[in-house]
Amino acid sequence: xxxxxxxxxxxxxxxxxxxxxxxxxxxxxxxxxxxxxxxxxxxxxxxxxxxxxxxxxxxxxxxxxxxxxxxxxxxxxxxxxxxxxxxxxxxxxxxxxxxxxxxxxxxxxxxxxxxxxxxxxxxxxxxxxxxxxxxxxxxxxxxxxxxxxxxxxxxxxxxxxxxxxxxxxxxxxxxxxxxxxxxxxxxxxxxxxxxxxxxxxxxxxxxxxxxxxxxxxxxxxxxxxxxxxxxxxxxxxxxxxxxxxxxxxxxxxxxxxxxxxxxxxxxxxxxxxxxxxxxxxxxxxxxxxxxxxxxxxxxxxxxxxxxxxxxxxxxxxxxxxxxxxxxxxxxxxxxxxxxxxxxxxxxxxxxxxxxxxxxxxxxxxxxxxxxxxxxxxxxxxxxxxxxxxxxxxxxxxxxxxxxxxxxxxxxxxxxxxxxxxxxxxxxxxxxxxxxxxxxxxxxxxxxxxxxxxxxxxxxxxxxxxxxxxxxxxxxxxxxxxxxxxxxxxxxxxxxxxxxxxxxxxxxxxxxxxxxxxxx
Numbered sequence: 001x002x003x004x005x006x007x008x009x010x011x012x013x014x015x016x017x018x019x020x021x022x023x024x025x026x027x028x029x030x031x032x033x034x035x036x037x038x039x040x041x042x043x044x045x046x047x048x049x050x051x052x053x054x055x056x057x058x059x060x061x062x063x064x065x066x067x068x069x070x071x072x073x074x075x076x077x078x079x080x081x082x083x084x085x086x087x088x089x090x091x092x093x094x095x096x097x098x099x100x101x102x103x104x105x106x107x108x109x110x111x112x113x114x115x116x117x118x119x120x121x122x123x124x125x126x127x128x129x130x131x132x133x134x135x136x137x138x139x140x141x142x143x144x145x146x147x148x149x150x151x152x153x154x155x156x157x158x159x160x161x162x163x164x165x166x167x168x169x170x171x172x173x174x175x176x177x178x179x180x181x182x183x184x185x186x187x188x189x190x191x192x193x194x195x196x197x198x199x200x201x202x203x204x205x206x207x208x209x210x211x212x213x214x215x216x217x218x219x220x221x222x223x224x225x226x227x228x229x230x231x232x233x234x235x236x237x238x239x240x241x242x243x244x245x246x247x248x249x250x251x252x253x254x255x256x257x258x259x260x261x262x263x264x265x266x267x268x269x270x271x272x273x274x275x276x277x278x279x280x281x282x283x284x285x286x287x288x289x290x291x292x293x294x295x296x297x298x299x300x301x302x303x304x305x306x307x308x309x310x311x312x313x314x315x316x317x318x319x320x321x322x323x324x325x326x327x328x329x330x331x332x333x334x335x336x337x338x339x340x341x342x343x344x345x346x347x348x349x350x351x352x353x354x355x356x357x358x359x360x361x362x363x364x365x366x367x368x369x370x371x372x373x374x375x376x377x378x379x380x381x382x383x384x385x386x387x388x389x390x391x392x393x394x395x396x397x398x399x400x401x402x403x404x405x406x407x408x409x410x411x412x413x414x415x416x417x418x419x420x421x422x423x424x425x426x427x428x429x430x431x432x433x434x435x436x437x438x439x440x441x442x443x444x445x446x447x448x449x450x451x452x453x454x455x456x457x458x459x460x461x462x463x464x465x466x467x468x469x470x471x472x473x474x475x476x477x478x479x480x481x482x483x484x485x486x487x488x489x490x491x492x493x494x495x496x497x498x499x500x501x502x503x504x505x506x507x508x509x510x511x512x513x514x515x516x517x518x519x
Contacts, residue, residue, distance in 0.1 A: 025216035028138060032207065032220050033439045035134065037446060039204045042123050050116030057108045064104035067093050113178040120197050127196065132160045138214055141222065146211030148173040152199040159192075170195055174202050208442075219470075323354045330405040335397035336389045348376035352385045360390070403461050416458025423478050425451040425468070438470025453477050 004012055074080065074089040090098070135157040142150045152174040159168065170190050175183050179198040183191055206212040213222045228236055238248065247253050272278065277292045327333045327350045336353055346352075355369040355377055366386070371377040406412055429449040430437035437448040454465035468477045 021216060025218050025221075028214050028217050029219045030439070031134070031138070032214070032217075033441060035130070036204060036207060037441050038130070039200055040441065042126065043120070043201065043204075046116045046119040046123065049119040049122075050114070053119070054108075054110060060104055061108045064101040064108070067097060067101040068105065071098055111178070111181075115178055115182070115197075115201070117179075117182045117194055117197065121193060124193050124196070127200065131156070131196070131200075135160060140212055140214055142206065142212050143210075143224070145209075146206040149199065149202050149206045149212055152195075153203065156196060156199060174199055176202070320351075320354065323358070324350060326402075327354065330401055332398045332401040332405070335401055336394040339388050339391065346381075349385075351376035352381050353389065356382055356386045356390060360386075399462075406461055407459065412459045415460060418457050418459045418461065420458040421455045421463060422458075423453070423455050425453040425477075427451050436467070436469055438468075440470040444470075451477075 004015060007015065071089045071093045074085060074092055077085075077088070080088055093101075135153060140150050140153055148171065151171040155168060155170050172184075172190075175195070175198055179194070179201070182194040183198050185191060203212065207220065210220075210223050213220050215221065227233075241248050247256065279290050279292070280287050281290050282288075333350045333353055351374075356366070358364075359366045359369050359382075366379065366382045369377060370379045370382065372379070375381065407418070427440070427443050427449055428451075429444050429447050431447075437450050439448050443449065448470065450467045450469055452465060452467050455463035457463060466477070
């Protein structure tokens with residue numbers, strides 16, 4: 001608030017407006033996360049309740065099926081004349097009993113794609129508590145694939161409006177075949193409760209596939225918003241297609257794929273009768289494609305000798321010794337200079353530095369590494385090194401020395417040229433409340449977590465790593481990783497970005513790869 005008061009009035013208003021816009025986007029994201037979580041629990045409870053109810057009716061279903069079996073057995077009796085089959089069937093199972101069995105089967109049998117709507121009906125009052133306010137306060141848009149859901153939500157909003165006009169015709173494009181048996185009655189009228197649950201089911205699926213979006217939003221914004229279009233895309237299209245090795249039009253790409261598929265299919269079909277690795281077998285009246293298992297290859301003596309020679313060159317040593325050895329080989333400790341006195345030097349600085357880096361990267365704190373009998377591992381020494389030597393500039397320079405040292409190893413160049421990188425993330429649940437964690441129902445359920453996102457080159461070099469709150473898709477933060485790789489981190493990031501410490505530690509392990517291998 002003090003910093004805001006120091007600004008001029010126009011900048012105060014602009015800052016407050018930007019804050020409110022961001023707050024609105026965050027609030028809408030939180031609401032959609034809660035709705036998604038609530039709907040997931042609601043449908044999961046219905047499935048569980050429906051399955052339990054079905055288990056309780058299996059005995060009645062077995063009895064009805066056994067009666068129908070006795071009646072059908074008459075149909076397979078070849079000794080009966082065709083005119084006496086009906087009489088014999090009713091003699092084996094009385095007409096009333098057979099009709100009751102058919103009624104039981106119709107009542108108890110469920111299709112494979114059952115939605116357990118009868119169990120959902122008990123939750124309709126819960127839906128009525130949040131659905132009308134949600135439709136009134138949030139405006140949804142969609143891609144062409146999700147337009148049917150938006151139309152259904154618009155219909156539900158108009159039905160909820162006070163003093164609504166004449167009964168509207170509900171759009172049925174949102175109704176899938178598995179829902180139609182409940183939504184559309186026998187007289188072609190629509191069940192409003194079933195239609196609501198059908199729309200919510202499709203709403204949840206469209207929201208997760210990003211076919212549905214709101215504005216403003218961060219996680220549920222229009223994914224097409226940053227795409228080039230119009231004249232900008234027309235000018236960039238040839239360059240993009242050339243870089244990706246793709247033709248200029250979609251028709252050409254589809255034609256090429258169609259030709260490749262057709263040629264591959266014809267080649268496989270022509271060689272199938274003479275291919276010893278594949279055969280077609282008939283099992284339970286169905287033809288199945290069976291692939292012959294690969295024959296085991298015996299290990300050659302040269303491989304056995306190589307494995308023994310490599311194992312003999314990998315002595316079992318403690319982790320601190322390995323870290324100190326890499327410091328001696330690469331000299332990366334020289335990158336960590338004092339924040340005020342560049343030439344400051346202390347005895348056994350490498351030991352203290354490795355202890356601080358390991359404590360921060362592994363999230364174990366300094367206490368497990370404190371040893372008051374060793375001057376380099378005393379608590380005061382570790383705190384002093386952490387405060388005066390660990391910062392963005394020194395970590396970046398130290399990681400650069402590790403990458404350069406790894407690039408000097410001849411074996412690394414056989415892995416790749418360093419021009420290709422793979423990006424991926426590791427997700428961790430955060431058990432405490434913190435602003436650095438975010439929701440992600442797909443991976444964290446009702447809890448919050450972070451994603452450690454990292455770039456690794458084809459030379460096994462870690463280019464950069466950052467922790468990101470939540471994230472539904474790792475690709476959304478790829479640009480941030482690339483930008484921060486080329487620029488320095490914000491000074492405050494060193495307080496929360498354990499990925500910087502991890503880069504240094506991972507760099508140490510990469511350089512130890514030719515000596516330190518798990519057994």
